[in-house]
Amino acid sequence: MLWRIVSKALPTCSRLVKRGMNIDPYCPRCHKEEESICHVLFKCPYANINWRLSNTRVLTSRQFTDDIEENISLIVDSYHNSNLTEQQKLDPFWLLWRIWKERNNLVFNKFRESPSRVVIQVQAKVKDWINNVANWRINIPKPSHTTSATSTWTTPPFSFVKCNFDAGFDVRTFQGTGGWIIRDHYGRAKACGSSILPHVSTPLEAETKALLVAIQQTWIRGYRNIIFEGDCELLIKALNGLSQHHELFNPLHDIDFWTSKFSTVNFTFVGRQCITAAHFLASYGCNNDVFYSSSNNQPLGLQKLLCKDLNT
Ligand SMILES: [Zn+2]
Numbered sequence: 065m066l067w068r069i070v071s072k073a074l075p076t077c078s079r080l081v082k083r084g085m086n087i088d089p090y091c092p093r094c095h096k097e098e099e100s101i102c103h104v105l106f107k108c109p110y111a112n113i114n115w116r117l118s119n120t121r122v123l124t125s126r127q128f129t130d131d132i133e134e135n136i137s138l139i140v141d142s143y144h145n146s147n148l149t150e151q152q153k154l155d156p157f158w159l160l161w162r163i164w165k166e167r168n169n170l171v172f173n174k175f176r177e178s179p180s181r182v183v184i185q186v187q188a189k190v191k192d193w194i195n196n197v198a199n200w201r202i203n204i205p206k207p208s209h210t211t212s213a214t215s216t217w218t219t220p221p222f223s224f225v226k227c228n229f230d231a232g233f234d235v236r237t238f239q240g241t242g243g244w245i246i247r248d249h250y251g252r253a254k255a256c257g258s259s260i261l262p263h264v265s266t267p268l269e270a271e272t273k274a275l276l277v278a279i280q281q282t283w284i285r286g287y288r289n290i291i292f293e294g295d296c297e298l299l300i301k302a303l304n305g306l307s308q309h310h311e312l313f314n315p316l317h318d319i320d321f322w323t324s325k326f327s328t329v330n331f332t333f334v335g336r337q338c339i340t341a342a343h344f345l346a347s348y349g350c351n352n353d354v355f356y357s358s359s360n361n362q363p364l365g366l367q368k369l370l371c372k373d374l375n376t
Contacts, residue, residue, distance in 0.1 A: 074101050074164060092171050102132040104167050111163050113179040118186065120156050121148055150194050151187070158186045158193075188237065196232055196241070196347045217338045217373035222249050224328070226291045227282050228342035231274035233267040240264040242274025243345025245366075246282055251374045253362060255285055258345045265311075271296040272315040274346065279322045288327040293334045294342075300333035341369045 077099035081089040091099040093110050105111055106128040115128070121142055128135045139156045142148060162182055169175045220226040229244045240261035246254045259277055264270045275294060282290055294300060301307040302316060309316075323329045336343065348363055 074104070076101055076104055078103075093167070100132075102130060102135065105160055105163055106132070106135050110166075110179065114159060114163055114182055117179050117183040118155055118159050120159070121145070121152055151190055154190045154193065155186060158190050159183070162186050192234055192237065192239070195234065215335055215337060217251075217334075217340075219249050219251050220247070220291050224249065224289045224291055225254065225282070225287045226293060227278050227287075228293050228339040229271075229274050229278035230294065230339050230342040230346045231261065231267065231270035231296075232346045233264060233270040238263065238265060240267075240270030240273060241346050242270070242277050243342045243348065244274070244278035244281055245341045245345060246285065246287065247370075251370065253341075253366070253370055254287075255281070256341070256345055256362065256366065257281060258348050268296065268298055268309065269311060269315065271299045272312055272319070275299065276315055276318055276322070279319060283322060283325055290326060290328070291330045291332060293332045293339060295334060295336045295339050297333050300331050303331040338373075341366060341373065344369055 077087055077092065078089040079101070080087055089098045091097055091103055091108055094108050096109075097103050097107070103111075106115070107130065128138070139160070142156065143153045145153070159182075162185070166177050166182060169177060217228075225246050225248050227244055227246045229242065231243075232241045234240070241258060242261050243256075243258040245256035248254055257277075261270055261273045261277070264273060271294060275292060278292065282292075298307065298309065299312075302309050302312055303319065344366055345363075
């Protein structure tokens, strides 16, 4: 299965030549062999160093062969190996994707990333992913100080759209992720997305930056009457002038600037159960630097949450 996905997705030089393109079929990095999928991901000396540095269990038992299907099944088998940690199981999948990304970085940006940096970043991403998924499963309720917040997602009035936003924050890496979703008065998702929020120092700052992204994305898409709903009470109070936070001075200033462009903007505090879709997207965000989606191309699992919102 994975092999089929990989084989369809990767336009290597040798594949493009077979499809009739007039380009050099050789590996743009080592120039020693034709650039097949197996070569880029496993056999190229660059890929090889990455695999060795990553110290995955896949490589301790045997070396990769020239048969890509065999190599992929090696990785898939290791995923089902109960002696490995979650990190050891997942690292190879991320590394595959990252080696390909670095190949494109070389071809299109003429940039050569060092394997040691690649491997460190891959391991950090996987760690992040594991933690985010764990948080998502535990679903820690945030303390709520008011009882006025609604307990289920509600549709916005006609001529308005609603944008739910949420953020995740990793205390060890000081990296946040933001998720947002725009829905109309039928509850239909018009657009959604997530992004990594670098250099944030507190969960509150992550929430604020996630909102800023949500506001910009809503504006870009032409919506002018909008309700922003989040589950961070401190932030919503600050936005409505009910409290002050010096640490938020700059992001709030940016938010002021952007909201002045809309016709009607409302910031509402709601319970976490009202923003499960945005929360899902914020967790999903740790996968990608930036990700957007239209209404008909949503990440797996989101549709279920949207239906649940409308049926409760
Ligand atoms: Zn090569």
